[in-house]
Amino acid sequence: xxxxxxxxxxxxxxxxxxxxxxxxxxxxxxxxxxxxxxxxxxxxxxxxxxxxxxxxxxxxxxxxxxxxxxxxxxxxxxxxxxxxxxxxxxxxxxxxxxxxxxxxxxxxxxxxxxxxxxxxxxxxxxxxxxxxxxxxxxxxxxxxxxxxxxxxxxxxxxxxxxxxxxxxxxxxxxxxxxxxxxxxxxxxxxxxxxxxxxxxxxxxxxxxxxxxxxxxxxxxxxxxxxxxxxxxxxxxxxxxxxxxxxxxxxxxxxxxxxxxxxxxxxxxxxxxxxxxxxxxxxxxxx
Numbered sequence: 406x407x408x409x410x411x412x413x414x415x416x417x418x419x420x421x422x423x424x425x426x427x428x429x430x431x432x433x434x435x436x437x438x439x440x441x442x443x444x445x446x447x448x449x450x451x452x453x454x455x456x457x458x459x460x461x462x463x464x465x466x467x468x469x470x471x472x473x474x475x476x477x478x479x480x481x482x483x484x485x486x487x488x489x490x491x492x493x494x495x496x497x498x499x500x501x502x503x504x505x506x507x508x509x510x511x512x513x514x515x516x517x518x519x520x521x522x523x524x525x526x527x528x529x530x531x532x533x534x535x536x537x538x539x540x541x542x543x544x545x546x547x548x549x550x551x552x553x554x555x556x557x558x559x560x561x562x563x564x565x566x567x568x569x570x571x572x573x574x575x576x577x578x579x580x581x582x583x584x585x586x587x588x589x590x591x592x593x594x595x596x597x598x599x600x601x602x603x604x605x606x607x608x609x610x611x612x613x614x615x616x617x618x619x620x621x622x623x624x625x626x627x628x629x630x631x632x633x634x635x636x637x638x639x640x641x642x643x644x645x646x647x648x649x650x651x652x653x654x655x656x657x658x659x660x661x662x663x664x665x666x667x668x669x670x671x672x673x674x675x676x677x678x679x680x681x682x683x684x685x686x687x688x689x690x691x
Contacts, residue, residue, distance in 0.1 A: 413476035414511075414682065415454040416468030424475030426507045426689055428682075429497055431517040431662075433482050433490050436553045440631040442667035446678070447479050447511040449666040454679045461687050463644060468683070471690045475506075487516065487552040494520025498658065502528045507689065511682065512662030514554040514631070515542060518616045519561060525658040526564050529612045532657060534561055534570045535604070535650055537643070538618035539634035541578030541593065543585055562590060571604050573597070573646070574621035577634045597638060598646045605653040615650055615659040619678055627677050629669025640677060644684055651688035659685065 417428055430447025437443065459468035468474065480497055483489045494510070498521040501508040510521050515538070526532050536542075536558060543562075547553040552560070562570055570591040586593035594600050620630040623637035638646075650656070664678040 412451050414451050415457055415679075416459045416683070416686070417474040417476035419472050419475055421475050421477070423473055424506055425473040426475070426509055426686060427501045428474070428476045428509045428511060429501075430479035430511050431482065431490075431494050431513040431520070432479050433484065433512070433517055434514040434631075435485050435490075436487060436516050436547070436550065437514050437631050438547060438553070438555060440665060440668060442665040443512060443514045443631060443663055444484070445666045446513065446662070446664040449675055450511060450664065450679050450682065451476070453672060453675045454683070456676065457679055457683055459683075461684060463684060464687050466687045466690065468687060474686055490517070491520035491523070491552070495524045498524035499528070502658075507656070508658045509686070509689075510660035512660060515616075515618050515662050516552060516554045516557045517662060518660055519552070519557050521658060521660055522561050522614055522616075523564065525614050529657050532565065532569075532612045532614055533608055534558070534565070534614050534616065535608075535654070536570060536572045536616050536618075537574050537621040537646065538572065539574060539577050539620040539637055540618065540632065541572070541575055541582040541586065543582040543591065544579065558591070568592075573601055574638055576636050596636065598642065598649075601646055601649055605649055608654055610655060612657040613650070613654040615654070615656050617647075617659075617661045617681070618663045619661065619681065620663050622677065627674050629665050629674025630663050631665045631668070643681065647681070647685055648688060651685065652691070656689060659689075661685070
């Protein structure tokens with residue numbers, strides 16, 4: 406008897422009813438302001454994830470020990486219409502949450518976070534955000550467009566208000582964004598993960614949405630991204646930071662975004678992205 410040829414991220418092939426963590430792809434990059442191509446990330450990551458093992462030597466854990474990861478595939482998004490795209494992402498996240506499961510989204514450009522976070526914020530009161538990124542993403546608008554990858558965290562702030570967003574690794578943005586953060590609307594930590602342990606201690610017991618823009622990594626580690634920024638963190642620094650967040654926070658939703666496969670000719674950046682997702686899934690298994 407033959408089985409359907411359905412591509413999933415490695416280790417994410419349990420039945421939906423048995424799943425505790427549900428992956429889905431958001432292939433969208435219509436507001437990208439520099440180099441597009443992130444819409445292809447989720448498909449490429451699924452394919453290349455099979456170059457990894459399900460076992461993590463970093464954690465001494467294996468995805469097969471848990472068996473409750475489900476990959477629901479990519480959303481079919483109306484490219485070019487940010488409003489409809491965000492609505493579709495919000496609905497998928499809402500379905501996953503209503504079924505008592507943890508949503509894990511793979512982008513796509515960073516604007517997709519807003520759709521998922523809207524659903525989480527509606528369902529879970531007092532939710533906070535931990536945000537790893539090279540860029541502030543705090544503009545009120547980009548060239549008059551308020552729904553932009555350059556304004557996604559500002560739009561999230563519109564939902565949760567002051568003091569609930571914590572940013573790390575930031576090293577790029579307009580001066581007004583840094584000044585706005587300095588006024589206390591968000592907590593912005595430049596260049597690295599200094600202060601992360603204190604932040605997770607502060608957030609202990611509170612619901613946290615965790616969003617990772619992979620360009621937080623230095624371009625020497627992760628060149629395959631649309632807006633690379635020199636001076637980023639190294640891979641092991643990111644893994645340690647991921648462990649710190651997930652091991653100590655009540656994660657209620659998460660996403661990984663901004664891999665751009667057309668710029669990743671060697672496949673090295675995709676391999677990094679896949680390993681980040683695997684390590685996050687295993688950390689979340691606790």
